[in-house]
Amino acid sequence: MTIRTLPPLTSNGYTLVDTPRRLGWLVPSDPHAPLASLQEQYRAQGYLWLKGFFDPATIVAVRRRYFAALAPCGLLQPGSDPADGLAGTAPIDRGLHDRLLMEFVRTAAYEAFCLHERLWQFYEAFLDGAVYLHKRKIVRSTQPGNTFNTPAHYDLIYLRGGTDSVVTSWIPLGDVPVEMGGLVYLEHSDRMGRSLEAEFAARNADLAPEERINAYNKHMGEGGWVGKDLPAMAERFDTRWLVADYEAGDMVVHSAYMIHAATSNLHPTTIRLSTDIRYQRVRDEIDARWTQHWSLNDML
């Protein structure tokens, strides 16, 4: 992996501190490594960045399909190849965008990708049992120069109604070099997430079950467990944000406790595209709120 000079990385207006104590690189893993070593690495790191997990052609096909489907809302440069994901300059029809996005995540072709044999078979071995794919599956596109980025969080905040052994696959749908604002992970935060969650459970013992599993419940903001100030979070936990040059074919799997966020897309022309989906053992408890397709107003 090349260690190179990076431009200032921002997230929701905050600039990541580029010092060796605060910024580092994600550790890549070989998807063909022995299962036990991948499981051990996952336990230790809270994530696996599986290089070349998919054939890049499979990813490019999904990318092309997505951008072709969304093109009518003005997302792309007119006349460009959808697979290039070149952002248009005219205003996007947001209403149409949202409708087409909601349609896309319900298409058989996208669902078939999420149920790719390679993927479910990996999870079946990795989780040591038959697996379930959550129906709520998300596709995110980020325009160059966007100002809103996914704030720091860990996924259990949104998934408390089921097992904490749920695993997220974050799949870049195309190359996402650091400058394009892929996911950044807070090093060692799987451990921190576990203790934050234990603290949360203790503080919320008096809440009704529906209120306790609600990501927006009254205690969530107070502890600063979800937040936009990424540099402050790295200070608070005295750790580093880990970045990566993701390539088409890569997949990151992260635990429900691993804190992550996204940075701004600094690319001059190209839209960042990714999907995030979740697998778990079918015999473990399933969060009922995730058994429906993603809706933009589902508040999860």
Ligand SMILES: O=C(O)CCC(=O)C(=O)O
């Ligand atoms: O892609 C993003 O910006 C956020 C994805 C995310 O939060 C996740 O995969 O859990």
